[in-house]
Amino acid sequence: MKRVLLVGAGHAHAWVLSSLAKAPIYGARFTLVSPSARQLYSAMLPGVIAGHYRREEAEFDVALLAERAYAEFIPGTVESLDAERRIAILSDGREIAFDMASLNAGSRTEDAVPGSREHALSVKPFERLVERLRVVSHVAVAGGGAGGAELAMALRHRGGEVTLYSERAAFSPEVARRVERRLRRVGVDYRPGMRVDAVERGPLVVAGAARQQFDLVLWATGPAPLPWLAASGLALDEHGFVQVDRALRSVSHPHVLAVGDCAALDEAKSGVHSVRHGRLLAQNLRKLVAGEALEPYQPRPRALLLLTCGARYAIAARGGWSTEGRLVWWWKNAIDRRWMRRLNATGAR
Numbered sequence: 001m002k003r004v005l006l007v008g009a010g011h012a013h014a015w016v017l018s019s020l021a022k023a024p025i026y027g028a029r030f031t032l033v034s035p036s037a038r039q040l041y042s043a044m045l046p047g048v049i050a051g052h053y054r055r056e057e058a059e060f061d062v063a064l065l066a067e068r069a070y071a072e073f074i075p076g077t078v079e080s081l082d083a084e085r086r087i088a089i090l091s092d093g094r095e096i097a098f099d100m101a102s103l104n105a106g107s108r109t110e111d112a113v114p115g116s117r118e119h120a121l122s123v124k125p126f127e128r129l130v131e132r133l134r135v136v137s138h139v140a141v142a143g144g145g146a147g148g149a150e151l152a153m154a155l156r157h158r159g160g161e162v163t164l165y166s167e168r169a170a171f172s173p174e175v176a177r178r179v180e181r182r183l184r185r186v187g188v189d190y191r192p193g194m195r196v197d198a199v200e201r202g203p204l205v206v207a208g209a210a211r212q213q214f215d216l217v218l219w220a221t222g223p224a225p226l227p228w229l230a231a232s233g234l235a236l237d238e239h240g241f242v243q244v245d246r247a248l249r250s251v252s253h254p255h256v257l258a259v260g261d262c263a264a265l266d267e268a269k270s271g272v273h274s275v276r277h278g279r280l281l282a283q284n285l286r287k288l289v290a291g292e293a294l295e296p297y298q299p300r301p302r303a304l305l306l307l308t309c310g311a312r313y314a315i316a317a318r319g320g321w322s323t324e325g326r327l328v329w330w331w332k333n334a335i336d337r338r339w340m341r342r343l344n345a346t347g348a349r
């Protein structure tokens with residue numbers, strides 16, 4: 001009986017679990033380690049903050065999903081992983097031995113800017129963010145990517161006074177124009193090309209010669225690798241993400257797979273891609289247990305971007321095509337709700 005450890009209830013593992021619920025894999029015992037029994041879905045987070053969804057509507061029940069997949073759920077956080085010895089150690093000291101492991105523990109927010117860790121609020125974990133944003137006032141958002149722009153507009157929609165700092169262009173010129181037009185229309189004080197150099201007590205944002213005080217600084221800069229990967233023994237890319245082969249196995253330790261934000265792949269880090277990894281992972285775990293050859297992953301550099309704009313209005317883009325409007329919001333809403341139904345009903349394969 002192979003012991004398969006799933007680290008993190010990210011999008012890919014959620015897909016795998018829903019697949020296992022439909023068709024179990026004989027000859028393998030699955031264990032899922034993830035910090036909480038319920039998980040907020042990132043794509044609906046701006047909608048929760050804007051007030052379009054109740055929090056429960058944007059959450060799925062990790063524990064129940066695991067139970068229906070015949071997997072043991074261990075609420076906890078992996079603090080270190082020894083790929084060679086095949087052992088994971090949790091923050092409470094428990095050790096879990098495995099024959100195979102799959103890492104879908106996401107990423108953290110890049111926080112190298114001085115003071116960002118101490119005086120700004122990271123967007124992750126989402127649960128803490130939602131609690132903290134119950135009352136919205138004068139907020140700075142650092143990071144003008146999709147997540148930062150969506151959060152800025154969601155907070156503005158809730159009546160906050162919002163300044164968005166964006167060091168560099170995060171979109172194609174056409175999409176960037178749409179996002180900027182929308183930010184300005186909804187009344188976000190948008191500062192493109194402005195890097196936050198430091199955050200000081202106050203909190204005070206230092207950007208070049210300018211210093212400005214806010215009630216809260218939100219840290220929404222790009223994804224950075226989880227710190228424990230560095231000591232895992234796994235081969236990592238120059239940023240610290242796990243290097244994987246075409247079947248999403250570690251290039252140094254093929255009994256460890258890495259998917260979602262954890263993996264170093266030639267595509268943007270997004271939930272959409274993580275779900276695609278999950279589809280392949282569900283197939284390949286079956287093949288691994290059966291000792292069959294694995295299917296390769298086909299990266300998709302041009303995924304669909306759907307970006308919500310505070311009100312029930314969204315921007316869509318793929319490759320050179322883009323559009324925006326209320327219908328786009330309803331389209332995204334339908335996609336997100338379908339995903340939540342899938343996870344909460346465990347009806348997918």
Ligand SMILES: Cc1cc2nc3c(=O)[nH]c(=O)nc-3n(C[C@H](O)[C@H](O)[C@H](O)COP(=O)(O)OP(=O)(O)OC[C@H]3O[C@@H](n4cnc5c(N)ncnc54)[C@H](O)[C@@H]3O)c2cc1C
Nearest residue numbers: 008009010011042043078105106147260261270271272274
């Ligand atoms: C505001 C915002 C909005 C976004 N909107 C979208 C969107 O609309 N569409 C989209 O495609 N992407 C969106 N993203 C990006 C998306 O959230 C990430 O790329 C995506 O969540 C990564 O998915 P994942 O499957 O790798 O891991 P995640 O979905 O992040 O899940 C990671 C899991 O691992 C767990 N975990 C973490 N550390 C440990 C540990 N040490 N031990 C055990 N478990 C652990 C976590 O609790 C969680 O269960 C958004 C991001 C933000 C910040």
